[in-house]
Amino acid sequence: MTDQAYNFAYLDEQTKRMIRRAILKGVAVPGYQVPFASREMPMPYGWGTGGVQVSAACLTPDDTLKVIDQGADDTTNAVSIRKFFEKTAEVAVTEKTSEASVIQTRHRIPEEPLTEDQILVYQVPIPEPLRFLEPSEVETRKMHSLEEYGLMYVKLYEDISRHGEIATAYAYPVKVEDRYVMDPSPIPKFDNPKMESAALQLFGAGREQRIYAVPPYTKVVSLDFEDHPFDPSKAPHPCALCGAEDSYLDEVITDDRGGRMFVCSDTDFCAGRRAAGFTGEMTNTRPAPVDTEAMA
Amino acid sequence: MITVEKLTKTFTLHNQEAAVIPVIEGAGFSVAPGECVALTGESGAGKSTVMRILYGNYLAQGGVVRIGDVDITQAEPREILRLRRETLGYVSQFLRVVPRVPTLDVVSEPLLNVGWSEADAKARASDLLERLRIPERLWSLSPTTFSGGEQQRVNIARGFAHRYPALLLDEPTASLDATNRETVLSLIEEAKAGGTAIVGIFHDLDARSRVADREVDVSAFTPKAA
Amino acid sequence: MTPLLNVRDLTKAYGGRIGCADVSFSLYPGEVLGIVGESGSGKSTLLNCLAGHLPPDTGEVIFDTRADGPRDVLQMSEPERRMLGRTDWAFVHQNPRDGLRMRVSAGGNVGERLMAVGARHYGEIREQALDWLDRVEIAGERVDDRPAAFSGGMQQRLQIARNLVTGPRLIFMDEPTGGLDVSVQARLLDLLRGLVRQMGLSAIVVTHDLAVVRLLADRLMVMKDGHVIETGLTDQVLDDPQAPYTQLLVSSVLQV
Numbered sequence: 087m088t089d090q091a092y093n094f095a096y097l098d099e100q101t102k103r104m105i106r107r108a109i110l111k112g113v114a115v116p117g118y119q120v121p122f123a124s125r126e127m128p129m130p131y132g133w134g135t136g137g138v139q140v141s142a143a144c145l146t147p148d149d150t151l152k153v154i155d156q157g158a159d160d161t162t163n164a165v166s167i168r169k170f171f172e173k174t175a176e177v178a179v180t181e182k183t184s185e186a187s188v189i190q191t192r193h194r195i196p197e198e199p200l201t202e203d204q205i206l207v208y209q210v211p212i213p214e215p216l217r218f219l220e221p222s223e224v225e226t227r228k229m230h231s232l233e234e235y236g237l238m239y240v241k242l243y244e245d246i247s248r249h250g251e252i253a254t255a256y257a258y259p260v261k262v263e264d265r266y267v268m269d270p271s272p273i274p275k276f277d278n279p280k281m282e283s284a285a286l287q288l289f290g291a292g293r294e295q296r297i298y299a300v301p302p303y304t305k306v307v308s309l310d311f312e313d314h315p316f317d318p319s320k321a322p323h324p325c326a327l328c329g330a331e332d333s334y335l336d337e338v339i340t341d342d343r344g345g346r347m348f349v350c351s352d353t354d355f356c357a358g359r360r361a362a363g364f365t366g367e368m369t370n371t372r373p374a375p376v377d378t379e380a381m382a
Numbered sequence: 383m384i385t386v387e388k389l390t391k392t393f394t395l396h397n398q399e400a401a402v403i404p405v406i407e408g409a410g411f412s413v414a415p416g417e418c419v420a421l422t423g424e425s426g427a428g429k430s431t432v433m434r435i436l437y438g439n440y441l442a443q444g445g446v447v448r449i450g451d452v453d454i455t456q457a458e459p460r461e462i463l464r465l466r467r468e469t470l471g472y473v474s475q476f477l478r479v480v481p482r483v484p485t486l487d488v489v490s491e492p493l494l495n496v497g498w499s500e501a502d503a504k505a506r507a508s509d510l511l512e513r514l515r516i517p518e519r520l521w522s523l524s525p526t527t528f529s530g531g532e533q534q535r536v537n538i539a540r541g542f543a544h545r546y547p548a549l550l551l552d553e554p555t556a557s558l559d560a561t562n563r564e565t566v567l568s569l570i571e572e573a574k575a576g577g578t579a580i581v582g583i584f585h586d587l588d589a590r591s592r593v594a595d596r597e598v599d600v601s602a603f604t605p606k607a608a
Numbered sequence: 609m610t611p612l613l614n615v616r617d618l619t620k621a622y623g624g625r626i627g628c629a630d631v632s633f634s635l636y637p638g639e640v641l642g643i644v645g646e647s648g649s650g651k652s653t654l655l656n657c658l659a660g661h662l663p664p665d666t667g668e669v670i671f672d673t674r675a676d677g678p679r680d681v682l683q684m685s686e687p688e689r690r691m692l693g694r695t696d697w698a699f700v701h702q703n704p705r706d707g708l709r710m711r712v713s714a715g716g717n718v719g720e721r722l723m724a725v726g727a728r729h730y731g732e733i734r735e736q737a738l739d740w741l742d743r744v745e746i747a748g749e750r751v752d753d754r755p756a757a758f759s760g761g762m763q764q765r766l767q768i769a770r771n772l773v774t775g776p777r778l779i780f781m782d783e784p785t786g787g788l789d790v791s792v793q794a795r796l797l798d799l800l801r802g803l804v805r806q807m808g809l810s811a812i813v814v815t816h817d818l819a820v821v822r823l824l825a826d827r828l829m830v831m832k833d834g835h836v837i838e839t840g841l842t843d844q845v846l847d848d849p850q851a852p853y854t855q856l857l858v859s860s861v862l863q864v
Contacts, residue, residue: 219709232687236694236724240709240716243723246730247715247752311730396852397859438841440848459827459841460636480801480823481794494805 095142095175101125105143105297109288112299117262118230119213124295134167134192135292137209141190144205144288145171150178152186157194157334157351164192183354193256195277197333197355200285202302208271210291213298215259215269235267238309246314258316261307262300270306276320276334281306323348326368328359383548383579384413384436389445389603391431405431409445409603415547418570418580420594423601429583432600433550436581437472438462449548467495471549473541475556477525477533485511485528485536486521492544503543510539513565531557542569549573551582555589567593610672612637612778612810613658618667620657626834627653631667633829633839637777640804640811642825642842644818644857650834651814652782658812659699659780660689671696671778694724698771702783704763707770708755714741714766715751721774740769744799761792765799772803781813785820797823818861822846830854 093099101123108122127135145151151171155164159181167190168179180186183196190207200206216226219237229237238259245253252258258275262268270281271289281287287300300306310316321335326347333355335348347368350356360369389409395401406428413419421429434440436447438454447454450469452461466472471492479488486507493503511521514535520528525536534557541549554570555563563586570593574580584590590597611634620627628650635641643651656662658669660681669681674696681689693699701707708717718737719727727733738748744765746758755763764784771779784800785793801824804811813824821828821842828845830838830853838851849855 219712228686232690234690234724236720236722239723239728240712240720243719243730243733244713244716247713247734311733312728313731393848394850396855434847439843441840441844441850459839460639462841463639463826478822480798482791483798 092174094147095145095171096127097125097139097142102143105139108297109140109143109299112288112297113286113301115266116300116304117260117266117268117298119296119298121295122297124292127292129166129170131293132211133163134190134209136290136294136297137190137192137207137292138167138170138290139292140288140290140297141167141171141188141207142175144188144207145175145177147175147177149187150180150185152180152183152189152354153191154189154194154196154352154354155192157196157336158353160353181354182358183352193272193274194334194351195273195280195283197330197350197352198358199280200283202284204285206283206285206287208273208287208289210269210271210289210294210296213269213289213291213294213296215257215267230266233265235261238267239311242309242311242314246311252310252314252316259309261309263305264307267309268298268300274320274334275308275316276318278306278308278316279318321348324366325350325356325359326366328356328364328369329366330356330359330364383415383417383450384581385446385448386411386432386436387446387448389432389435389447390443391428391435391440392443404605406435406600406603407605409600411598413548413579413581415577415579416574417596418574418582418594420590420597421581421583422590422597422599423604427601427604429600430552432603433472433552433581433583436550437470438466467492469547471541471544471546472552473538473550473554474552475534475537477537479525481526482524484522485516485525488525488536489539489543492540496544507539507543510543511536513569514539515562515565531559531562534558535562538566538569542573545573545576546578548579549581551580551584553583553585555584555586563589609636610678611635611670612639612672613812614668614670614678615658616668616670618654618657618664618669620653620662620664626650627662628657628831628834631836633836635778635810635812637810638804638808639827640809640813640825642821642828643812643814643831644816644821644828645831646816646857649831651831653834654831655780655782655812655814659697660693661699674777694721695774696777698776698779700764700767700771700779700781700784702786704755704760704767707767708763710756711754713752713754714746714758717755717766717770718773721770725774736773737769740773741766743803744769745795759792761788761796764788764792764796768796768800768803772807772809775807777808777810779809779811781811781815783815783817784813785817786815793820800824818846818858830857 105122108120112120127138153164153168155161171177172179183198188205192209214226216229216237218241220226242252256274257269257272258278260268260270281300284302286302289298308316324331325333327349330350333350336351338347338349340347387410389406391406392402392404421432423429435442442455449465452465489507490503493506516535525533538554554566567589613635616632618631619629631654645651657664670678671681672678715734715737718740719733722733738751741748741751746762746765755766785796815821825842828842829836832853838845838854846858849858
């Protein structure tokens with residue numbers, strides 16, 4: 087089969103129009119989960135089918151695509167999605183955040199601030215933040231429409247009563263533009279403040295058939311209690327490779343005797359810093375980028 | 383304080399071929415504040431029935447029963463409830479309470495219902511229980527486990543806790559020993575002195591003659607063609 | 609005095625079968641109304657229509673709201689009705705599993721209504737939860753346990769705490785003591801009586817247990833085949849029942 091056998095970006099034009107209508111509705115009602123007719127994609131659910139469909143509907147031939155998984159460009163998931171669009175849309179690809187016009191991501195927001203010219207596409211496993219406590223979709227939709235969000239706080243209450251603090255460290259619920267409570271996908275809570283961004287952020291959940299959006303410069307507030315305010319903390323270490331103090335870190339086990347190191351999860355950010363001459367405590371002993379594929 | 387006119391009561395037993403049993407016909411009497419009227423008549427003459435109608439426990443088929451300014455036969459349930467809370471007390475022979483509620487709470491409840499503070503109500507309840515010789519170690523237990531005589535005295539303490547303007551007494555001295563009987567009689571005398579209008583059934587003739595100012599023979603109201 | 613609840617000609621049919629028909633009554637502040645009848649008599653249908661869980665076919669349910677005075681609940685918008693359902697109203701289910709979140713701690717269960725009406729201070733929410741656990745006689749040390757670890761009686765008391773924490777004025781109870789041991793029932797009844805008095809609550813209690821209504825209800829409504837066939841003071845209806853069915857019902861109770 088030749089590459090020309092695929093329509094641009096794999097999906098047919100009518101399907102992409104359907105998805106774009108859902109995206110536009112999502113942009114018009116920030117944080118609201120728009121149902122859409124999710125298609126079967128040539129990859130299993132859980133591998134980013136929702137994000138891929140949203141990316142397919144957004145891509146134009148002039149776009150430059152970056153795909154990250156847990157912050158890394160070179161993991162299986164990121165590599166195969168990047169190759170998928172290279173083949174079906176023949177778009178340019180990059181690992182550099184600043185060069186990309188469309189970034190599909192799983193579980194991270196790039197450290198480098200995004201611009202108005204960029205679209206960030208999230209892969210979402212479970213779009214419904216209330217699902218943890220309310221199994222009925224009919225009921226959760228009603229709760230969203232009536233803005234009944236007490237239950238969301240019950241979840242945070244349970245966290246504090248059990249752990250002494252809000253222990254939710256990823257997929258930390260947010261309220262968008264003072265209206266809808268939204269699941270930000272399983273990004274670390276460290277990334278939550280970055281959601282107030284200049285870039286358009288789109289969220290696709292393939293299996294659950296939902297699309298939602300946070301338009302540029304939208305207010306995004308992480309839920310909390312007055313006496314237990316939201317804390318976007320991270321591991322209290324600098325990156326072992328580039329020395330960054332303010333980036334989100336992965337913990338890497340280096341041997342079976344308890345040895346470990348902390349390195350930037352955003353590989354492009356880390357590589358950029360090292361290229362600019364920044365060093366960390368392990369730079370000399372282990373200069374090569376961490377093999378994050380082994381952690382996936 | 384209490385006025386009964388042309389009172390009629392029948393029971394219709396629907397499940398026994400709708401048998402209609404007339405029990406009271408044309409009853410009439412009245413009780414002034416501070417007065418005690420004893421209902422007399424042989425067993426089955428309808429003394430208890432009259433008492434129950436006065437309390438709103440039985441429905442009258444005709445006539446007027448006025449307690450204060452409320453006609454029991456016409457009143458809405460909530461008017462009767464208010465009457466029972468504020469105006470009309472009833473000491474029956476049987477104690478009917480929620481199991482497991484401590485005796486002290488049983489006795490102080492009528493006071494809480496009319497707005498007494500918890501402390502004042504408990505103090506008054508303690509006084510009464512003491513006078514009626516209920517040992518203090520029993521106060522925290524439910525009266526459902528008490529002997530018949532003790533239950534009777536708890537019932538009396540409860541009935542006399544709030545100073546009702548009208549009081550119905552169904553055999554208040556039955557099954558009491560001499561000392562406790564004396565206490566109950568003095569409680570009745572105190573209530574009378576305080577202006578309470580009392581209707582009572584006393585099988586204890588000495589007690590009746592001591593506290594009752596008048597007697598009303600209920601058999602006069604028993605339908606002849608029963 | 610304005611009735612807290614004024615029900616007029618409430619009717620609900622399931623197809624050709626009557627659920628309840630032409631039910632009218634008033635409930636005043638502080639009153640406890642018992643509704644008795646056998647299974648299928650329409651008492652649960654009536655309760656669910658009153659509480660907004662079922663839409664009746666015709667009729668009015670006028671509630672004396674705090675803000676706007678008497679209003680027909682059936683004409684309210686859904687958000688208003690749901691707001692009422694978690695502020696001024698409470699509903700105690702027969703099965704605690706229907707009224708509790710079984711996977712949420714006791715404290716979280718009690719706190720939910722507070723958070724639903726905007727409480728955002730963890731310490732205060734927890735303090736109120738502990739206070740309410742104490743009021744329903746659940747040890748404070750159980751505050752972080754899930755209801756699944758509680759006995760049936762404790763679950764029911766937790767359900768009551770969860771419902772009363774926002775200080776409602778009207779509480780609907782569907783067989784609140786059903787399925788509990790007799791000794792546990794007594795404790796629960798005593799608790800309910802105390803709360804009703806302390807909080808000035810009005811309550812509508814549906815049950816088939818005449819002993820329960822005698823101890824709990826001021827007034828009684830007897831239902832049969834969807835119709836109210838007798839009403840009155842609880843002790844009067846039980847001691848001097850007028851309708852044939854009520855006489856049968858009362859005389860059928862086994863004496864202990």
